[in-house]
Amino acid sequence: MMDRTDRHCRYFLRQISRRTLLYTEMVTSMAILHGDKQKLLGFERSEHPLSLQIGGDNPQDLAKCAQIAADFGYDEVNLNVGCPSSRVQNGNFGACLMLQPERVAECIAAMASVTKLPVTVKHRIGVDDVDRYEDLVKFVSIVSQTGCNRFSVHARKAWLQGLSPKENREVPPLRYEDVHRLKQDFPHLSIEINGGFVSLEQAQAQLQVVDAVMIGRAAYDNPYLLAFADSQIYGEDTPPPSRHQIVTAMLPYIDTWVSKGCKLNSITRHMLQLFHGQPGSRIWKRVITEQSVLSGAGVEVVERALNQLRFES
Ligand SMILES: Cc1cc2nc3c(=O)[nH]c(=O)nc-3n(C[C@H](O)[C@H](O)[C@H](O)COP(=O)(O)O)c2cc1C
The missing domain is CATH 3.20.20.70 (Aldolase class I)
Structure with a gap:
């Protein structure tokens, strides 16, 4: 798309x-x-x-x-x-x-x-x-x-x-x-x-x-x-990753790209809906949306959003 x-x-x-x-x-x-x-x-x-x-x-x-x-x-x-x-x-x-x-x-x-x-x-x-x-x-x-x-x-x-x-x-x-x-x-x-x-x-x-x-x-x-x-659908027997595991798996990737000059927001914008319908979704989206666009924003924004979401939910 x-x-x-x-x-x-x-x-x-x-x-x-x-x-x-x-x-x-x-x-x-x-x-x-x-x-x-x-x-x-x-x-x-x-x-x-x-x-x-x-x-x-x-x-x-x-x-x-x-x-x-x-x-x-x-x-x-x-x-x-x-x-x-x-x-x-x-x-x-x-x-x-x-x-x-x-x-x-x-x-x-x-x-x-x-x-x-x-x-x-x-x-x-x-x-x-x-x-x-x-x-x-x-x-x-x-x-x-x-x-x-x-x-x-x-x-x-x-x-x-x-x-x-x-x-x-x-x-x-x-x-x-x-x-x-x-x-x-x-x-x-x-x-x-x-x-x-x-x-x-x-x-x-x-x-x-x-x-x-x-x-x-x-x-x-x-x-x-x-x-x-x-x-x-595919009949695998491995359990699905949790939303928190998914975020954690993204951190090294985000860090690599941001250190190459990529804007944090261009990655995190796709992650906004990960907690769709879950408690804490609003705080997750707010922290990511507001802080990803700040100059120098890096992986710590995502860690912060995850911590705040844990605290809220
Ligand atoms: C923002 C956006 C961009 C899209 N871009 C493409 C595209 O590049 N190629 C394509 O085949 N379909 C594109 N579509 C159409 C979707 O692939 C899909 O055919 C359509 O949204 C209906 O399926 P859905 O109800 O599951 O979304 C796009 C849809 C949206 C919402």
């Missing part, structure tokens, strides 16, 4: 769940090809398994990006065919590519031709008036012929005009049944459902009918919900 799942966020989420697949925020092909690659694409080994999500529409450029992703050590490359923002539409990528399945197929084929990494697609169930189930089937049929065998489907359509990206995540109704039907009609494909899930119980129910569940906003707004994923 843009402005959310950067490397610090992912490192933090990885302290909570070892097994879930994490995605980067969307990085455009232009940024990858012409920007600071290390800054845009660098990650810690512990972030695996990790999918790089790319936005673009030029097969040759996307192929170069897929190669770069493989060189960086990503586990998967994912093409964004779901973002409806006007900036993205102006570049002819994101959700508007749902109207050009042949183009998406070309992009996927080009990416798959240069790497052994799985090349997957994140898309909507439709855009504008092209939103019948048959349109979705056409899209998946054409794109899957390229060898793409995992589709992450945000179970609502997008309106390309008139709705903001935020509204496009809320206003069009969720149609889970379309995604379920897709799995029935394409049993050989891996179908990941996305949109509106806020608990692992909901995810488990979905796993009866689809192959995977992607959780976006809820994983950011209440990250500790991922703590039980390794045992409940």
Whole structure:
């Protein structure tokens, strides 16, 4: 998620769940090809398994990006065919590519031709008036012929005009049944459902009918919900870490980055919701929010917040 799942966020989420697949925020092909690659694409080994999500529409450029992703050590490359923002539409990528399945197929084929990494697609169930189930089937049929065998489907359509990206995540109704039907009609494909899930119980129910569940906003707004994923979803028998253990595990990482000049707030902002719904959550957020932005702020702010929370709760 843009402005959310950067490397610090992912490192933090990885302290909570070892097994879930994490995605980067969307990085455009232009940024990858012409920007600071290390800054845009660098990650810690512990972030695996990790999918790089790319936005673009030029097969040759996307192929170069897929190669770069493989060189960086990503586990998967994912093409964004779901973002409806006007900036993205102006570049002819994101959700508007749902109207050009042949183009998406070309992009996927080009990416798959240069790497052994799985090349997957994140898309909507439709855009504008092209939103019948048959349109979705056409899209998946054409794109899957390229060898793409995992589709992450945000179970609502997008309106390309008139709705903001935020509204496009809320206003069009969720149609889970379309995604379920897709799995029935394409049993050989891996179908990941996305949109509106806020608990692992909901995810488990979905796993009866689809192959995977992607959780976006809820994983950011209440990250500790991922703590039980390794045992409940992946069958591991190790107990989940406590919230305090998660904070403690972050301290050396924070210290390293801050000593390299990174602003404390750029890491701690992702940790604000760790105590969501818990006693002391308010004091945790207050100390972190107020003190992380002070000049010279370092790991001691996080230790202080944890101590105050222990005292309060
Ligand atoms: C702030 C924000 C940024 C997002 N950025 C991306 C993105 O970069 N790529 C993407 O595929 N989806 C992005 N999304 C959409 C989510 O991945 C997801 O499809 C959507 O929020 C619905 O799932 P949810 O209800 O679990 O959040 C973003 C969502 C939010 C709230």
